[in-house]
Amino acid sequence: MPVSQPLRVIVVGVGAFGRNHLRVYRELQQAGHAIQLVGVVDRDAATLAEASAKFDVSGFETPGFESIEACLAGVGQVDAASVCVPTVHHAVAAAPLLAAGVDLLIEKPLAANLADAERILELSRKHGRIVQAGHLERFNPAVTAARSHLHQPMFFEAHRLSVFTPRSLDVDVVLDLMIHDLDIVLSLVASPVREVRAVGLPVLSRKVDIANVRLEFENGCVANFTASRVSTERVRKLRFFQPHQYLSLDFARQDLLMIDVTAAAGMDPVQLAAMAQLVQQAGQHPSAGLSLTKVPVEQGEPLRLEIESFLQAVRNRTVPVVSGEDGRAALALALEINEAIAAHTQRTGL
Numbered sequence: 245m246p247v248s249q250p251l252r253v254i255v256v257g258v259g260a261f262g263r264n265h266l267r268v269y270r271e272l273q274q275a276g277h278a279i280q281l282v283g284v285v286d287r288d289a290a291t292l293a294e295a296s297a298k299f300d301v302s303g304f305e306t307p308g309f310e311s312i313e314a315c316l317a318g319v320g321q322v323d324a325a326s327v328c329v330p331t332v333h334h335a336v337a338a339a340p341l342l343a344a345g346v347d348l349l350i351e352k353p354l355a356a357n358l359a360d361a362e363r364i365l366e367l368s369r370k371h372g373r374i375v376q377a378g379h380l381e382r383f384n385p386a387v388t389a390a391r392s393h394l395h396q397p398m399f400f401e402a403h404r405l406s407v408f409t410p411r412s413l414d415v416d417v418v419l420d421l422m423i424h425d426l427d428i429v430l431s432l433v434a435s436p437v438r439e440v441r442a443v444g445l446p447v448l449s450r451k452v453d454i455a456n457v458r459l460e461f462e463n464g465c466v467a468n469f470t471a472s473r474v475s476t477e478r479v480r481k482l483r484f485f486q487p488h489q490y491l492s493l494d495f496a497r498q499d500l501l502m503i504d505v506t507a508a509a510g511m512d513p514v515q516l517a518a519m520a521q522l523v524q525q526a527g528q529h530p531s532a533g534l535s536l537t538k539v540p541v542e543q544g545e546p547l548r549l550e551i552e553s554f555l556q557a558v559r560n561r562t563v564p565v566v567s568g569e570d571g572r573a574a575l576a577l578a579l580e581i582n583e584a585i586a587a588h589t590q591r592t593g594l
Contacts, residue, residue: 251323251555254283254315254346256337258295261351262286262328266295268548269326272555279555282322283315284308312340322346324558326378326551330414335360338375342367347374349554352427353419353578354571361572368568376554376564377571379427383549386498387428389541390491393502399485400429400467405475408448416451418444418578418585422471425482426581427566427574432484435463437577442584445594447474457581500539 255266269281285308286292292308309315316322322341327350329337334355338348342364354377355361368375381387402425437459444455454472461467480495490503550566557564588594 250278250280251558252280252282252319252321253555254281254285254319254322254325256285256312256315256325256327256341257329258284258286258291259328262326263295263298264547265326265328265349265551268545268551271548272551277555278559283319285310285312285315287311312337316340316344324349324555327351331419332356332414335363338364339367342371342373342375345371345373347376347554347558349376349378349551350568350571351378352380352571353377353415353423353575354568355575356415358572358576358579361568361575365568365572374554374557374561374564375568375571376557377427377566377568377574378550379424379566379571379574380546380550381424381428381495382431382566383546383553384495384498385541385544385546385549386493386495386500389500389539390493391432393489393491393539394432395486395489397432397484397486398465400432400465401483402429402467402469403479403481404470405472405477405479407476407478408453408474413449413451416444416582417453417455417471417473418457418581419575420471421473422455422457422469422581423574423578425469425471426577427570428482429459429467429469430573430577431570433461433463433465433467435461435465437580438462440577440580440584442581443588444582444585452582452585455581455585457584459577498541498543500541502537502539504535504537 253269255262255269258266266284269279273279273281284292284296286295287310289310292310296308307318309318322344324347325341327334327337327348331353334350338350341348350364355364364375404421404425406421439460440457442455442457444452447453453474457469459467478496482493482495484491488505492501553565
């Protein structure tokens with residue numbers, strides 16, 4: 245498709261996530277990007293009307309529809325779509341869109357089960373369409389910066405804590421929150437998982453609300469994950485260690501700190517004191533013989549970066565940064581973790 249020809253885009257599902265997709269597409273269109281928001285779909289008429297009014301969709305002559313079929317029939321050609329319906333409906337929503345030749349950005353997790361994930365991928369191959377899994381933390385600028393400093397990571401520690409909200413209760417905390425970190429670590433380690441140990445408990449919902457997981461990979465790397473949606477605070481951090489180096493990443497602040505064990509050897513007392521002050525300001529514990537560097541990170545909204553990357557893949561017909569296969573891999577690991585949690589629950593009689 246010529247760059248001058250706008251990509252015709254729709255958003256399917258305009259709940260909490262869908263409204264953010266709608267906002268970003270609108271901002272991109274207002275900024276002069278070659279896209280045109282041509283349709284919004286939600287089966288709830290009140291939600292559809294509210295979202296259209298909030299984002300002034302009518303100003304873009306964008307009609308709202310209560311079904312995908314009605315939208316496709318009503319707006320004509322559609323090039324790309326964000327699928328933001330509840331996870332259990334991802335495969336059902338994806339099928340008619342892929343058959344109509346629409347490239348998809350599907351919110352995480354890719355599907356509710358592996359059978360649905362395989363169905364989505366099979367249809368994407370059959371119709372020659374792009375499917376990108378919506379793991380937006382891959383586009384967090386701090387993650388992007390960390391990749392350039394990656395060499396033989398051997399230990400990861402991830403914490404993703406959130407206060408309780410009624411959203412996303414159709415899935416457990418592993419599929420809701422932890423899957424972000426599972427996807428990132430899988431992409432950084434690039435080694436098969438050898439062992440999974442996990443424990444989790446429901447607290448305020450009928451599904452697991454807090455979980456702790458230990459993974460060991462075939463290459464010897466170990467990763468610990470903690471996820472909670474019943475915390476009193478919001479934390480999103482990832483730390484990893486590699487030979488002579490420790491990196492601390494804060495997703496919310498988009499900060500990346502790199503602590504080098506060897507670089508401090510030639511530092512004078514003044515430099516060491518300055519380093520210690522930086523460590524303290526960063527909330528870390530100072531230690532002699534360590535050199536801290538705050539890695540430059542170009543700030544940006546991960547969702548906007550994700551959508552821009554998706555649209556680029558659509559226009560250039562390239563494999564997206566987070567492919568449908570990546571989404572399936574993260575889903576498969578999350579489901580294996582849930583099986584381990586269930587086995588632990590049964591074993592301990594909880």
